[in-house]
Amino acid sequence: MAAADGVRFVPTDGSGDTASPNADAPLGIRIGHSVTDLFDAAARTREMAATLDAWQAQFIENAVRLKMIGVECTQAATADGWTAEVVAMRELSSELGCRLGISDSAARALIERSCSLVRTLPHTLQALERGTITVRHAHVVVDEAGSLPAEAVPEYEAAVLERASVPIGRFTRLARALRERMHPESMATRAVEALEKRHVGIEPARDGMAWLTAHLPAEEAVAIDTRLTAAARAGRVEGEERTIAQLRADLLAHLLIDGECSGVPAGIRPSVLVTVPVLTLLGADAPAQLEGHGPIDAETARRLAADAPSFTRLLTHPETSAVLSYGKDAYAVPADLRRALRARDQRCRYVTCDASVAHAEADHTDDFAGTGQTALDNLAFLCRGHHHLKHRTGWKVEQHEGGVLVWTSPEGLVYVDRPEPTPGACTAAEVDAFLVGRSITDAGSEPPPDDEPPPPF
DSSP, rough: OOOOOTOOOBBSSSSBBBBOOOOSHHHHHHSSSSSHHHHHHHHHHHHHHHHHHHHHHHHHHHHHHHHHTTTTTTTOOOOOOOOOOHHHHHHHHHHHHHHTTTTTTHHHHEEEEEHHHHHHOHHHHHHHHSSSHHHHHHHHHHHHHOOOOOOHHHHHHHHTTTTTOOOOOHHHHHHHHHHHHHHHOOHHHHHHHTTTTTTEEEESTTTTTTTEEOOHHHHHHHHHHHHHHHHHHHOOTTTSOOOHHHHHHHHHHHHHHHOOTTTTTTOHHHHHEEEEEEEHHHHHOOOEEEETTTEEEEEHHHHHHHHHHEEEEEEETOOOOOBBTTTTTTTSOOHHHHHHHHHHHHHHHHOOOOOOGGGGEEESSOOOOTTTOOOGGGGEEEHHHHHHHHHHHHOOOEEEEGEEEEEEESSEEEEOOOOOOTOOOOHHHHHHHHHOOOOTTTTTTTOOOOTOOOOOO
């Protein structure tokens, strides 16, 4: 049996004696019969993975060079900034994202890191190709060196690679500290620029939960963290069963949802769409869909549909009476059609994008100025970036039955994006059987107010 350099493949029959090679034996038996053998193999695979990452960076950088052949990079910026170079890079990142199954932003970051490795950090690339550092170590070098002046990068690279044998957490701290010492600009100046990048983000998690993150100035983040802890400890009165962690989370949610927030106009409440199967509203256990997050449990859905003013309910029924097409009578998407579209799409409908429809635009797949109509089967939500991608670059999209979008890249490759499954799908017969002897009032849900459109069934 062939072996990689430095790895011994020693088949055994389990008794300690070597045996004839058996292709059907477990990998651990075929590869050797000692912990050292297995660890040697594990270390070798890590080195091989690092080598492949280095090759990937070179392939991507070469693709960038090839794409840019014939592109007039010195073209003056247009009024909206869409130069030939911008279009080419958007096409590159979007297609790479589809090929690797990652988001546009992740693809852009990979392209930037690949170009930096190949063009400005040759020794880091060589170390990665030899397998003496991992791709995570290489990314740290790229990220920290990226904010240094070009003339300072070679000295920084040489110094930081001398420390690259330590675990990634320690290496990250060392690389950042070294960058601070070598950066010619004061930290105060850089802090002003970094402040422009502050933001809040959300990432769905399992079991009806989500991660809410905030990128803030360090002093503000620490102050918030300290205040939450102090308030949580003060709230640990006798009989309180919640942990400090739970109290911190509850206090943060209460402050931001129900408490007063400086700078937010009074009376302003966001509206979030909750798609609730009609059977769930009547007491069934089918999950609902929370816009921008995903499935939520039936009990939470009923509570939000009944008495949560910041949430707009959309009831789903197999025989909907919602208006699904306005033909050529209206370019703007009417409210009831937009609700149906939101319920179907739930996110930006570009292949690798998960942006919520709350931050997206309803786009006519076939242009309204041509033959396209304002109809459910000719509309799809696209975030602003991918809306521009569709109209500004060589990407093409067609819409098929059921809201299926077929995207064709500038290179001619085809990618299919399907709507998320609608929660609680059921047949009309199942609805009728469940509704026997039941009513919305019986299920404990209040009827909609007079000024609210009736549910689309």
